[in-house]
Amino acid sequence: MSPFYLSHTYKGLGLLKMKLETKSDHFCTLFLCTGLTSAAELRRTVLSGKLPCCLLDAGMICSSFQVMVAVNKAVISLERKKLVTKSLQTEIIYSLSPSTNISESLRLFGAKDDSNSVVAVFTSDSSDSFLEQEESLKSLVKGLGGEVLQDNDFSKTLDLKSLKKVYQITDKELQVTTLEKAVTTAMSMKHLV
Amino acid sequence: MASTWELIKQGAEAKVYRGKFYGAPTILKERFQKKYRVPSLDKKLSSRRTSQEARSMSRCLKLGVRAPAVYHVDLEKRHIYMEDVTSGLILKEYLNCLDPVSHSDSLENVMKTVGGVIAMIHDGDLIHGDLTTSNMIYNEAESNLALIDFGLSFVSSLAEDKGVDLYVLERALLSTHPDTERLFKILLDSYRAASKNGDSVIAKLDEVRMRGRKRLMVG
Ligand SMILES: Nc1ncnc2c1ncn2[C@@H]1O[C@H](COP(=O)(O)OP(=O)(O)OP(=O)(O)O)[C@@H](O)[C@H]1O
Numbered sequence: 001m002s003p004f005y006l007s008h009t010y011k012g013l014g015l016l017k018m019k020l021e022t023k024s025d026h027f028c029t030l031f032l033c034t035g036l037t038s039a040a041e042l043r044r045t046v047l048s049g050k051l052p053c054c055l056l057d058a059g060m061i062c063s064s065f066q067v068m069v070a071v072n073k074a075v076i077s078l079e080r081k082k083l084v085t086k087s088l089q090t091e092i093i094y095s096l097s098p099s100t101n102i103s104e105s106l107r108l109f110g111a112k113d114d115s116n117s118v119v120a121v122f123t124s125d126s127s128d129s130f131l132e133q134e135e136s137l138k139s140l141v142k143g144l145g146g147e148v149l150q151d152n153d154f155s156k157t158l159d160l161k162s163l164k165k166v167y168q169i170t171d172k173e174l175q176v177t178t179l180e181k182a183v184t185t186a187m188s189m190k191h192l193v
Numbered sequence: 194m195a196s197t198w199e200l201i202k203q204g205a206e207a208k209v210y211r212g213k214f215y216g217a218p219t220i221l222k223e224r225f226q227k228k229y230r231v232p233s234l235d236k237k238l239s240s241r242r243t244s245q246e247a248r249s250m251s252r253c254l255k256l257g258v259r260a261p262a263v264y265h266v267d268l269e270k271r272h273i274y275m276e277d278v279t280s281g282l283i284l285k286e287y288l289n290c291l292d293p294v295s296h297s298d299s300l301e302n303v304m305k306t307v308g309g310v311i312a313m314i315h316d317g318d319l320i321h322g323d324l325t326t327s328n329m330i331y332n333e334a335e336s337n338l339a340l341i342d343f344g345l346s347f348v349s350s351l352a353e354d355k356g357v358d359l360y361v362l363e364r365a366l367l368s369t370h371p372d373t374e375r376l377f378k379i380l381l382d383s384y385r386a387a388s389k390n391g392d393s394v395i396a397k398l399d400e401v402r403m404r405g406r407k408r409l410m411v412g
Contacts, residue, residue, distance in 0.1 A: 068215040069265055076267070172257040176337075181262030181276060185251050188263040192244035 027127040028071045031120045031137060032058060034157060036146040040113040046089075051136060052124075054089035056096070058117035059159030060109050060166065063180045064152055069187060070095035071123060092121055098167055098186045108166055116146075117157040206344055214264050214274050222246075222344075224271035240268045242344070247273050249319060249346035256317040258310050259330075259339035278339045281332035285369060288326060293372045302336055304376050308383030310338045311362070315355045316389050322346045324362040326369060352390065356397030359384070360405065363398075 036042065045051045061067060074091035077083050085091045085102055090110075097105030111118040122133055138148050149156075163169070163179075167186040174182060198210035198221055210221040224243055227235050243266065253260035261275035281287075284303070291300055307329065314321065321328070322345030330339040349355075359381070366373040381398075385391035 065215055065217060072215070072265060080269070170255060173254045176257055176259045177254050177262050182254070184265070185254060185263040188247060188266045189251055191268065192248055192266065193240050193268065 026075050026123060026125055027130070028068065028121065028123045029127070029130050029134075030064060030067055030122070030152070031134070032061075032117070032149045032152050032154065032157065033120060033137070033141045033146050034058070034117040034149060036116050036118065036141065036144045038113060038144070039111045039115040039118050041144055042118065042140060043111060043113060045140060051120075051133065051140070052089075053120045053122045053133070053137070054092050055111035056093065056109055056119040056121065057111050057115050058119050058154065058157040059115075060096070060163055061119050061154050062158050062163060062183060063154055065180055066096070066183050066187075067092075067119065067121060069184050071121065073187075075123070088123060092123070096187065098190055100190060211277060217264065218277040218279060219264060220261065220275050220277045222273045222275065224344075226271070239271050243268055243271050243273060246343045246346065249321075249343040249348075250275065252317065252319050252348070253314060253340060253343070256313050256319065258313050259337060260343070261339070261341060278330050278341060280335075281330040281337075281339065283327055284329040284331045284338070285326035287331050287333070288370050299333070300376060301379055303331055303333075303338075304379040305383040306331070306336050306338050307362075308380040308385075309387045310340065311359065312384045312387035312391065314340070315358070315394065318348050318350045320347050320349050320354045320358050322358065322361075324358055325365040352393045352397045353401075355394040356401050359394065359398050360401045363402075364405075 033042075039055065042051075043055060046053060046055055056067070070092050073095040074083075074088055077091055077095075078088050083091050085094050085106075090106060093109045094102055094105045096109045099105050099108070120137055122130060124130070134148075141148050160179075163183070167183055169179070169182045169186065177185075198212035200208060201211050201220075202209040207222050207224045210223070212219055212221060214221075224239050226232075226239070230238070247263050247266045250260045250263050254262065259278070261278055263273065263275055265274040266272065267274075282290075284307075287303070288300075293300065311321075311324065321340060321343065323342055328340060328342040330341060332338075347354075362380075363373075363377050366377055370376070381395060385395060388394065
């Protein structure tokens with residue numbers, strides 16, 4: 001799939017003549033990997049630094065937009081030197097969470113050793129390396145009995161019940177908005193004063 | 194390739210842009226910095242206001258009333274990225290298109306819907322603070338109404354605050370549309386029927402009206 005351009009919010013506001021806080025452009029791409037016998041090997045590879053991505057538990061993801069909103073937040077924190085976790089990768093996981101408790105957030109949204117489906121998120125200041133990374137992800141996932149889906153159809157892997165519980169989404173609000181929108185709204189409430 | 198934002202409104206408190214946020218049609222609202230305030234105080238107050246506005250949108254949705262979903266809040270820049278509600282007409286424009294005689298059914302329907310929606314947010318103690326026909330988006334086909342612009346909203350259980358909310362709307366209607374006394378009565382009947390304590394709110398509305406009238410006579 002084509003990488004999303006982190007159309008970095010602030011760039012779009014050129015007409016305001018705001019000083020850009022972005023030191024460079026950011027790109028992001030994501031892949032839904034399913035059918036894994038275990039995600040342990042994948043997690044080890046990522047932790048060793050050989051695959052520069054973050055791994056999410058696919059059950060907690062309802063759309064690419066949800067992930068992009070989290071990546072956007074995490075990159076802004078990085079730029080402002082306000083990461084609350086130790087890396088951009090973990091900050092993405094933390095940004096997905098409605099909770100300010102870091103370890104709880106990583107536990108809820110990060111891939112676990114026994115996850116069968118994960119979402120791999122790559123971010124970079126250029127998209128040059130994405131093709132190569134996609135290839136290594138694919139071969140790794142294939143070796144683990146899984147596949148990288150082409151269409152990022154999260155409905156197949158979504159754990160709706162857990163997602164609604166974690167974000168405290170009610171059926172009442174789903175009568176007037178979509179799941180994806182209820183999720184980003186809940187994500188946005190985290191750092192309000 | 195960076196997305197572009199079109200300025201659609203330069204208000205008293207904020208600039209409003211329309212554009213895309215990761216593909217989603219989005220309204221970006223940027224609250225101004227107040228030049229006359231001490232910067233540190235301004236930062237605190239406008240963070241609070243921006244937070245309150247976003248929180249009210251969430252509260253509204255949770256009460257089962259349409260409002261823009263929140264996509265992203267940036268307190269440092271006083272930005273709210275929200276859903277662009279495109280599924281209807283600004284109520285003011287919709288009303289302008291209706292002929293009071295030949296469209297009286299449509300007019301009554303929309304007034305009932307508005308009354309019911311306001312009752313729902315008030316039952317959840319959400320006060321909109323700026324109920325005007327510019328801040329409502331009406332979808333006639335589904336007869337549903339979305340509220341926008343929560344910039345002056347707050348949470349209160351007081352009948353007085355709810356009464357004032359209705360009073361603001363009454364004044365706005367009276368100034369923009371003929372035959373509003375009858376229409377506002379339909380709206381209030383619907384409000385009363387849907388609301389948990391409509392009677393005490395409407396009693397407060399009467400008080401507020403009296404005060405308003407006195408003020409007009411004096412002023
Ligand atoms: N979420 C939205 N979806 C669609 N249109 C919107 C949305 N938010 C704002 N608008 C449009 O932009 C206009 C101005 O927005 P808004 O009322 O929030 O700004 P404001 O500066 O607070 O206005 P005011 O000065 O009247 O209080 C609205 O009248 C409406 O036409």
